[in-house]
Amino acid sequence: MPLVEVIDVSKEYANGEETIRPLDGVSLSIEEGDYVSLMGASGSGKSTLLNLIAGIDQATAGEIIVAGTDITKLSRGKLADWRAAHIGYIFQTHNLIPVLTAYENVELPLLLLPMSSGERRKRVEIAMEAVDLTSRATHYPRQMSGGQEQRVGIARAIVANPTVVVADEPTGSLDDETTEQILQLLSRVNEELNMTLLMVTHDADAGARARRRIRLERGRLMENGKELQTAKLHTA
Amino acid sequence: MLKFIPYVFKSLWRHRARTLLTVSGTAVALLVFCFIGAVQQGMLALTSGDDAGRTLIVFQENRFCPQSSRLPQDYESTIAKLPGVQDVVPVKVFTNNCRASLDAIVFQGVQPEKLKAWRDIDLQSGNWSAFSGQDDAALVGIDVATRRGLSVGDKFTIGDVSVVVQGVFKSPAAAENNLIFTQLDFLQRARGANDVGTVTMLEVHLNDTADPEALAKQIDQEFHAGPVGTTTRTKGMFQADTLADLAELIGFVHWLGYACVGLVLSLVATTTVMSVQDRIKEHAVLQTLGLRPLRVFSLVMTESLLLSTLGGILGVAGSVLLLSSAGMSVAAEGVTIAFEPSLSLAMQGLVVAVAVGVLAGLAPGWHASRTEIVPALRHA
Ligand SMILES: Nc1ncnc2c1ncn2[C@@H]1O[C@H](COP(=O)(O)OP(=O)(O)OP(=O)(O)O)[C@@H](O)[C@H]1O
Numbered sequence: 050m051p052l053v054e055v056i057d058v059s060k061e062y063a064n065g066e067e068t069i070r071p072l073d074g075v076s077l078s079i080e081e082g083d084y085v086s087l088m089g090a091s092g093s094g095k096s097t098l099l100n101l102i103a104g105i106d107q108a109t110a111g112e113i114i115v116a117g118t119d120i121t122k123l124s125r126g127k128l129a130d131w132r133a134a135h136i137g138y139i140f141q142t143h144n145l146i147p148v149l150t151a152y153e154n155v156e157l158p159l160l161l162l163p164m165s166s167g168e169r170r171k172r173v174e175i176a177m178e179a180v181d182l183t184s185r186a187t188h189y190p191r192q193m194s195g196g197q198e199q200r201v202g203i204a205r206a207i208v209a210n211p212t213v214v215v216a217d218e219p220t221g222s223l224d225d226e227t228t229e230q231i232l233q234l235l236s237r238v239n240e241e242l243n244m245t246l247l248m249v250t251h252d253a254d255a256g257a258r259a260r261r262r263i264r265l266e267r268g269r270l271m272e273n274g275k276e277l278q279t280a281k282l283h284t285a
Numbered sequence: 286m287l288k289f290i291p292y293v294f295k296s297l298w299r300h301r302a303r304t305l306l307t308v309s310g311t312a313v314a315l316l317v318f319c320f321i322g323a324v325q326q327g328m329l330a331l332t333s334g335d336d337a338g339r340t341l342i343v344f345q346e347n348r349f350c351p352q353s354s355r356l357p358q359d360y361e362s363t364i365a366k367l368p369g370v371q372d373v374v375p376v377k378v379f380t381n382n383c384r385a386s387l388d389a390i391v392f393q394g395v396q397p398e399k400l401k402a403w404r405d406i407d408l409q410s411g412n413w414s415a416f417s418g419q420d421d422a423a424l425v426g427i428d429v430a431t432r433r434g435l436s437v438g439d440k441f442t443i444g445d446v447s448v449v450v451q452g453v454f455k456s457p458a459a460a461e462n463n464l465i466f467t468q469l470d471f472l473q474r475a476r477g478a479n480d481v482g483t484v485t486m487l488e489v490h491l492n493d494t495a496d497p498e499a500l501a502k503q504i505d506q507e508f509h510a511g512p513v514g515t516t517t518r519t520k521g522m523f524q525a526d527t528l529a530d531l532a533e534l535i536g537f538v539h540w541l542g543y544a545c546v547g548l549v550l551s552l553v554a555t556t557t558v559m560s561v562q563d564r565i566k567e568h569a570v571l572q573t574l575g576l577r578p579l580r581v582f583s584l585v586m587t588e589s590l591l592l593s594t595l596g597g598i599l600g601v602a603g604s605v606l607l608l609s610s611a612g613m614s615v616a617a618e619g620v621t622i623a624f625e626p627s628l629s630l631a632m633q634g635l636v637v638a639v640a641v642g643v644l645a646g647l648a649p650g651w652h653a654s655r656t657e658i659v660p661a662l663r664h665a
């Protein structure tokens with residue numbers, strides 16, 4: 050069974066008289082250990098799909114099953130618990146908590162999980178090491194460069210060893226050199242830590258790093274020029 | 286939840302100017318609140334004290350200021366013979382200011398043995414024999430002593446009355462701490478021969494079975510046809526009547542106490558609302574990481590509670606310090622209201638602070654916890 054199954058998912062926004070439907074019955078399966086890039090025109094609904102899979106937005110119709118749980122059926126509170134345990138989210142603009150140090154920012158997701166402080170420390174140190182920022186542990190976000198901030202953001206997303214790591218244009222606001230660093234780091238996260246990765250990007254080069262490349266066009270998901278069918282049809 | 290306390294503190298510290306202003310504003314408002322409470326409690330103590338209902342005060346009919354009430358001292362023996370009367374204490378009162386004043390000096394001339402028998406006073410310095418053996422000796426209440434910087438051996442003069450301090454005392458009845466006791470005949474003679482043989486009032490102590498109301502009527506009946514008519518009331522009634530004007534004022538000031546609570550509420554609520562608005566995106570990020578809405582609510586609530594409780598503690602501590610060190614009181618017509626700190630008042634202040642913190646945190650906390658994550662993440 051795939052790790053992530055998006056089945057016939059639609060998302061509508063009522064905008065006065067007219068209805069905007071960025072996702073119109075899309076389906077997608079992601080296997081464990083996959084590295085998937087999601088591209089498409091601006092406003093095509095990439096972020097919307099990513100946010101649905103991350104469990105921070107609600108679909109109008111359809112099911113999203115992650116590691117056996119249909120997250121469209123969870124209450125707000127349960128969904129929050131689920132996110133803490135299963136999702137690592139990398140934002141375009143890192144979104145670190147300004148009053149916390151790099152170390153504390155990375156530790157934050159672990160505070161939500163049952164864990165001893167010793168275990169917490171160990172995990173934070175491993176994550177900080179993975180992004181090569183051990184020396185910046187006590188620095189505050191404002192004392193770091195954009196690239197360093199984004200690396201802290203990545204450490205925060207992977208520290209709890211989530212089921213899926215999602216990234217919405219993680220290099221969108223970085224220069225070329227830093228972009229390259231971050232993309233290499235993400236590839237390592239996928240290859241060395243064996244984490245499942247879904248990345249939305251505008252950058253064709255970035256998208257090419259992923260093992261699977263999916264495009265969102267007019268509310269439909271395309272891979273290698275063919276529309277993705279529902280998982281159920283796949284198996285039939 | 287405890288794991289997030291450092292985050293709450295750091296958030297408050299980040300806007301320390303705002304935090305400091307809110308906390309100090311809350312502290313000042315609660316200080317005023319406690320102060321007003323102390324005034325009310327002082328008033329209440331006078332009219333509801335233990336002896337307020339079981340002691341009668343005989344005053345000259347239709348007179349209010351102690352200077353103008355002049356009863357023949359031999360009324361004492363007439364009253365003492367009435368059934369139900371345990372003892373009669375003649376008292377001469379002299380005050381430098383009959384109107385409401387924050388620094389009125391009130392002398393009470395009482396025979397030393399009656400003073401010892403009926404007033405629960407505890408000498409902090411000086412001694413009894415020096416007081417009872419010396420004509421112009423005085424025992425000074427601790428609050429007057431503090432206010433006027435008096436200690437044993439000092440000479441103290443107000444108007445025509447000059448006394449030597451032979452003791453400083455403390456009484457569990459707070460208002461007594463604002464009195465100066467002298468010998469009765471000294472105070473009778475102090476202002477010329479006119480007052481000899483007269484007293485300002487007679488304090489009538491009843492035994493357990495006597496009916497105060499009936500006895501008061503009986504006393505007034507007794508002297509109805511005499512040279513000077515009397516008005517007899519329970520001590521509580523007497524003090525309430527004497528302080529009627531002040532009581533009205535204090536009743537009004539009571540509303541200011543509520544206004545203080547409202548002030549704290551709006552202050553803390555404003556700060557909490559601002560802090561939530563500042564952090565719409567931050568709360569959305571926290572929710573994305575997996576914080577339950579309820580937990581976001583409690584983070585906001587904790588912040589609001591910390592602000593109000595911190596302000597409350599400072600304000601209550603400040604008021605206790607002020608009230609206990611300054612020995613403040615207000616007097617009118619020879620009756621004083623003492624402003625005393627009390628445990629119940631301090632608790633009341635803290636409860637108000639905590640309750641206001643909860644109230645102020647409710648709406649912003651609810652709002653923060655209900656915020657949709659995706660639109661909030663787009664928030665600048
Ligand atoms: N709250 C909303 N109300 C109405 N329409 C919305 C809302 N949120 C998103 N949309 C619309 O949904 C569509 C998809 O938005 P989405 O953010 O997913 O696009 P995107 O592919 O991520 O674009 P970009 O590459 O610019 O980030 C857009 O047309 C957008 O205008």
Ligand SMILES: [Mg+2]
Pocket residue numbers: 095096097217
């Ligand atoms: Mg987007």
